[in-house]
Amino acid sequence: MSWPDLKDDHPLLRLHAKLPQILEEAAHDRIWGLTLSAESPPAFSTLLVLQKYLRSVSDDVEQAATALARTLKWRKEFGLDGAGLQAGTGKTEEEYGPDFDGLGYVTIVKHNGKAEIVTWNVYGAVKSLKSTFGDLDRFLRWRVALMERAISHLHLESTTMPIPDYCSNTVDPHRIAQVHLYEGVSFLRMDPHVKAASKATIEIMSAHYPEMLSRKFFVGVPLIMSWMFTAMKLIISAETAKKFVVISYKENLAAELGDAEGVPAEYGGKGPDLKHLENVLESRDA
Structure with missing residues (x-):
């Protein structure tokens, strides 16, 4: 599966570039039944999550990165996403x-x-x-x-x-x-x-x-x-x-x-x- 119209300066790619740091900071990579991946080319399912965060802040990459990191930390602390849950x-x-x-x-x-x-x-x-x-x-x-x-x-x-x-x-x-x-x-x-x-x-x-x-x-x-x-x-x-x-x-x-x-x-x-x-x-x- 490929994501359409992804140019080098696209907000999705810029947010994806921040994903290694986000995942390391949160120490959690699961959300909504998906596993976020920092590998390139970006996984379609990972782009779905990133796009939701971008749309919620009018494509502000920094705000989206902060919000996603906060969510991943919350999911870990709340006890979500464990094996078999x-x-x-x-x-x-x-x-x-x-x-x-x-x-x-x-x-x-x-x-x-x-x-x-x-x-x-x-x-x-x-x-x-x-x-x-x-x-x-x-x-x-x-x-x-x-x-x-x-x-x-x-x-x-x-x-x-x-x-x-x-x-x-x-x-x-x-x-x-x-x-x-x-x-x-x-x-x-x-x-x-x-x-x-x-x-x-x-x-x-x-x-x-x-x-x-x-x-x-x-x-x-x-x-x-x-x-x-x-x-x-x-x-x-x-x-x-x-x-x-x-x-x-x-x-x-x-x-x-x-x-x-x-x-x-x-x-x-x-x-x-x-x-x-x-x-x-x-x-x-x-």
């Missing part, structure tokens, strides 16, 4: 205990004629604020596991589709949509555990999963949760904020996602429940 954490998110049952799913929808991976956070399924959000480290490990599992369905290790240059104004095809469901939520309000978990999750996703978000839907958000959006805008970029869609009525979600068969009927689609849809994806990629 499932979903990058050693556990699937369901194995964090019954407090997380039914709280997260990964499915696939069709959007503009293409497949799009979707993560679902079902906050109405939270049984206990203290049990789910009280242990911040456990919650973050569960949330990272969900993200890592979703990324595994992008098949970055085998794709032959490059990521366009930042200056092309063309979208990255290797991204994930997120749906946050707040139906039945009456307990989040200003709970300090929820606020801490939300803030930490946003920081992790912004810092260590650049250019992974295609669209983000907030469904049935209570007015009392307006603090959450205020907090987000203080952390995320304006470009990321443009990807946010707030939906008042859950029945409108399927139309916004652009699919019917891949969305449960209760959200305006024609599909089965989220667990069945997740099983369809798992079977497809087994």
